[in-house]
Amino acid sequence: MADVRKVATRDSYGEELVALGAEHDDFMVLDADLAAATKTGKFKAAYPDRFLDCGIAEQNLMGVAAGIATTGHRVFASTFAMFAAGRAFEQVRNSIGYPHLHVVIGATHAGISVGEDGATHQCNEDVALMRTIPGMTVIVPSDDVEARAAVRAAYEADGPVYLRLGRLAAPVIHGDGYHFEVGKGVVEREGTDVTVVACGLMVSAALEAADLLAQKGVSCEVLNIHTVKPLDEGLVVSSAAKTGRVVTVEEHSVIGGLGSAVCDALCAKHPVPVRKVGVQDVFGESGPALGLLRKYGLDGEGVARSIEDFLK
Amino acid sequence: MTDDELKKVAREVRKGILVGTHAAKSGHPGGSLSATEIMTLLYFEEMNVDPRNPRDPKRDRFVLSKGHCAPGLYATLAQRGFFPVEDLATLRHIGSYLQGHPNMNDTPGVDMSTGSLGQGISAAVGMAIAAKHWGDDYRTYALCGDGEIEEGEVWEAAMLAGNHALDNLCVIVDNNNLQIDGTIEEVNSAQPIGEKFKAFKFHVVDVADGNDFDQLRDAFAEARATKGAPTCIVTHTVKGKGVSFMENQVGWHGKAPNDEQFAQAMAELEREA
Numbered sequence: 001m002a003d004v005r006k007v008a009t010r011d012s013y014g015e016e017l018v019a020l021g022a023e024h025d026d027f028m029v030l031d032a033d034l035a036a037a038t039k040t041g042k043f044k045a046a047y048p049d050r051f052l053d054c055g056i057a058e059q060n061l062m063g064v065a066a067g068i069a070t071t072g073h074r075v076f077a078s079t080f081a082m083f084a085a086g087r088a089f090e091q092v093r094n095s096i097g098y099p100h101l102h103v104v105i106g107a108t109h110a111g112i113s114v115g116e117d118g119a120t121h122q123c124n125e126d127v128a129l130m131r132t133i134p135g136m137t138v139i140v141p142s143d144d145v146e147a148r149a150a151v152r153a154a155y156e157a158d159g160p161v162y163l164r165l166g167r168l169a170a171p172v173i174h175g176d177g178y179h180f181e182v183g184k185g186v187v188e189r190e191g192t193d194v195t196v197v198a199c200g201l202m203v204s205a206a207l208e209a210a211d212l213l214a215q216k217g218v219s220c221e222v223l224n225i226h227t228v229k230p231l232d233e234g235l236v237v238s239s240a241a242k243t244g245r246v247v248t249v250e251e252h253s254v255i256g257g258l259g260s261a262v263c264d265a266l267c268a269k270h271p272v273p274v275r276k277v278g279v280q281d282v283f284g285e286s287g288p289a290l291g292l293l294r295k296y297g298l299d300g301e302g303v304a305r306s307i308e309d310f311l312k
Numbered sequence: 313m314t315d316d317e318l319k320k321v322a323r324e325v326r327k328g329i330l331v332g333t334h335a336a337k338s339g340h341p342g343g344s345l346s347a348t349e350i351m352t353l354l355y356f357e358e359m360n361v362d363p364r365n366p367r368d369p370k371r372d373r374f375v376l377s378k379g380h381c382a383p384g385l386y387a388t389l390a391q392r393g394f395f396p397v398e399d400l401a402t403l404r405h406i407g408s409y410l411q412g413h414p415n416m417n418d419t420p421g422v423d424m425s426t427g428s429l430g431q432g433i434s435a436a437v438g439m440a441i442a443a444k445h446w447g448d449d450y451r452t453y454a455l456c457g458d459g460e461i462e463e464g465e466v467w468e469a470a471m472l473a474g475n476h477a478l479d480n481l482c483v484i485v486d487n488n489n490l491q492i493d494g495t496i497e498e499v500n501s502a503q504p505i506g507e508k509f510k511a512f513k514f515h516v517v518d519v520a521d522g523n524d525f526d527q528l529r530d531a532f533a534e535a536r537a538t539k540g541a542p543t544c545i546v547t548h549t550v551k552g553k554g555v556s557f558m559e560n561q562v563g564w565h566g567k568a569p570n571d572e573q574f575a576q577a578m579a580e581l582e583r584e585a
Contacts, residue, residue, distance in 0.1 A: 028445060052441065060434045060468035067438020070416065070424055072369065073446065090428060091465070095435055099416050099425040 005144075006169035009200075010108040012147035013165050014039025017076060017106075018046045019148075020155055027074035027155065030054055032061045037167075038078040038108045058083040062091035062103070069101035074155060077103055081110035081164060085126035096160045097133040104154040104161045105130075110140075111251035112279060112296060113168040113201060115289035122284035128256025130162040131229050137182060138229040140164040140250075140258070142203035143172045146226055149180035157182065164200060166251075168289045171204040185232035187239075191221035194311060195239040196303075198249040199225050199258050205293075206249050208300025209307055218311065228258050233265040240266055246274045247307050251298055254278040275310040277303060313356055318525050321391055322352045323581050326554045328387025330577050332403035332410070333568040339404060339412065342564040343457060344384030346488040346549040349523045351388040354453060358532045363393035366420045372450050373439050375424045377432025377466075378457035378486065379413040380566065385422070386410050394421035430463025432456070433483060437469045440481035440542070451536070455484045459491030461502045467512065473542045474513030481542040482535040483514070486522065488551035490562045509544035522547025556580060 017029055021043060033056045035041035044051040054061040058079050065077035077084070084107040085092070096103045112122045130138045137157060141147035147165065154161040173188070188203065189210055198206035203224045210220035221239050225232060240246050246266065248259035259276030266272060279296060293299045297306060313321075325348050333339035351374075355361065359372040376385045383403060390397045395409075402408035409418040413427025423439075426432040436454035443450055456466065473481055485505055493499045502508065506516040515538045517531045528547065535543035551565070552558030555577040569577055 028442075050445075054472055055468075057465075057468035057471070059430075059465040060437070060472060063431050063434020063465065063469065064438035064441065064472065067375075067424070067435035067440075068442045069438075070373075070435065071439060071442040071446075071448075073442055091431055091434070094425070094428045095431045 004171040006171055007144035008167055008169045009141050009144065009147035009165040010039045010167060012144045013106050013108065013151055013163065014042035016148040016151040017043040020151065021047045021050065025050065027076065028052055028068060029076045030061055030065055030078065032056055032058050032079040032083065034079055038106065040078045040106070058088040059091045062088045063095045065103045066095040066099070066101050069103050075103055076106050078106040078108065080121060081107035081123035081126040082121055085129045085162070086123060089129050093133050097136055100135050100159045102157065102159055104163060106163050106165060108165040109167045110164045111166060111201065112284040112292045113166055113251060113289040115167070115292060116286050118286035119283040124253040124279045124284065125256070126164060127228055127252050127258065128260070131256065131261060135159050136229060137161045137227065138164070139182065139227050140200040141226055142200055142224055143170050143174055145172060145174035145178050146180055149178070150226070153180060153182050166201055168201065170201050173204050173207065183227045183230045183232060185235040186224040186226070187221065188224045189220065189222040191219040191243065193219045193243060194307060195221045195223060195243045195246045196249060196307065197223045197225050197236060197246060197258065197262050199228060201251050202249040202298065202303070205298060205300050205303050209304035212300060212304040213307060218308070220307065225258060228261050231261050231265055233269065236262055236265050237270045240270050240272045244272055245311065246272055247310055248274065248276050249303050250278045252278050254280055275306060277306045315525050318352060318356060320585070321356055322348050323585055324391050325352055325384065325387040327578060327581055328390060328397060328400045329383045330569060330574055332383040332386060332400045334574040335401040336404035337568050339383050339568055340380040340566045341383065341568070342490065342551045342558060343378060343486065343488065344381040345553045345555060345558065346551045347381055347384055347455060347486045348553065349525055349528060350455060350484055350486065350547060351384055353525055353528050353532065355388050355392045357529070359453065360450070363421065366394060370448065370450055373423045373436070373452040375432040375436040375452065375454045376414055376426050377436070377454050378429065378460050379426030379432060382412065382414050385414060386419070389421040429460040430465035433466050433469040436481060437473045437478065440473065440478040441476065443480050444478065451480050451482065453482045453484065455486060457491070458485055458487045458489065458496050458502065458505065459499065461485060461505065462500050470509060470512040470514065477540050478542045479539050482532070483542065483544045485544060485546045486549055487546050488549045490551045490560070490565065492565050494562055506544070506546045513541055514544040515541045517543060517545045519545055519547040522549035523553050554581065
């Protein structure tokens with residue numbers, strides 16, 4: 001996929017905020033001293049008076065965002081996933097989630113593809129944490145096109161939204177006419193032997209794995225479940241009913257994330273064997289992002305190996 | 313209002329605190345009673361609020377950062393006409409809109425859901441920032457406990473408020489000197505409280521008797537007149553104020569009166585009248 005255009009979803013986030021800012025002046029963007037990394041710096045440069053740097057204080061960042069939201073205005077609160085979902089979990093739960101305030105949490109640098117910074121900054125638990133908060137929408141965009149659409153959808157949403165964004169440039173797999181709808185999964189590829197459910201960066205890895213397996217005569221149905229909550233249960237269940245086997249792929253712990261959400265739905269509505277591919281209950285480590293994805297079995301070849309092993 | 317009228321309201325607020333916690337068989341009377349004059353003055357004199365239009369975008373905001381003192385806030389709101397006084401007896405009951413800690417979506421007049429200590433002041437800072445940003449002239453008040461300010465988030469919020477010179481923000485610290493495990497000195501005192509807020513670029517007003525309306529009135533006036541900095545009012549109050557056996561007793565932080573204690577407390581308040 002060397003010739004494919006690649007964009008980090010954090011860049012999509014920063015750029016789409018600027019575009020949104022040109023159309024609306026009813027929102028503010030907040031950050032916690034990471035504007036250069038989360039790419040809200042682009043918004044800051046364009047609309048300095050609508051940007052507020054809360055400094056290295058993520059608990060207060062979330063509380064301030066909540067306070068702004070009580071006034072009926074909209075707000076994007078940005079920092080790394082580790083600090084948004086991890087450090088400030090309870091602020092997100094109690095000050096944003098409980099009152100169901102419309103705060104969009106733009107959480108970048110999620111997953112092990114953070115790379116060289118290592119385990120302390122590689123948040124593989126954020127989807128699990130955010131998914132437990134009642135009323136929280138959790139979106140994990142797969143590419144530039146989807147991330148931009150998600151920013152707009154989050155702006156229009158009602159209640160809190162967690163946007164999980166990445167540091168690593170991700171292959172752009174969708175075209176301009178792509179239709180994005182919160183809570184509505186996308187059949188990226190139809191197949192008959194196994195359903196592969198992916199989100200975020202792992203959608204392109206799953207498609208690559210599907211290509212590799214197609215050469216071996218295995219037909220994968222690839223679902224892009226960009227919205228982990230609320231989950232498109234209908235699509236997951238109908239595809240599982242068709243193929244009889246499901247593999248989930250996420251750049252996140254296999255505990256509590258997309259895989260668990262899919263299992264929750266299948267357990268209740270259509271139990272089938274499931275293999276959860278992701279970070280296997282371990283901390284990450286330092287290294288180049290692509291090398292880490294390979295090591296942890298989260299590149300196309302690794303995902304293909306896991307699917308093949310599951311189908312044996 | 314005259315001081316006599318305010319005192320009468322405060323007595324009714326205190327009764328409401330006792331009615332609620334007694335009916336709930338739980339709750340936090342001590343800090344509600346210490347802050348009764350603060351909330352009474354805010355809702356009956358200082359703040360621009362309208363019980364008929366509790367969500368008026370132009371209203372002044374109050375955030376009970378020490379959310380466990382909900383019985384005091386509810387009793388004050390009920391006296392001000394936001395909802396029927398009779399409903400105070402449903403405090404903490406299943407299905408009641410008077411939750412153990414305030415919920416802005418359930419209860420008319422509650423501007424922010426609070427209860428987890430240290431979080432309310434951040435929301436108040438957000439409200440003050442929003443007012444400045446969109447050119448609204450409402451003021452925001454946040455009431456913190458002297459134990460609560462041991463939370464680090466309080467100082468994150470204070471740093472931002474001071475650096476942004478939020479003169480539309482008034483933080484009140486109810487310095488009643490007691491928290492659950494003992495006196496604040498015994499536990500982990502944030503003293504000197506005023507000096508700390510000064511260091512965070514606040515204008516600080518010390519109120520020697522935070523259960524005295526005249527002193528509180530002067531402090532709020534000074535806060536309103538202060539430009540270019542947020543104000544912190546440190547009020548020295550008596551925990552459990554107004555009920556003899558609850559005053560300055562750490563045990564009444566989070567305990568409800570039984571039937572006998574309730575009767576005695578209500579009788580004391582009646583006698584005072």
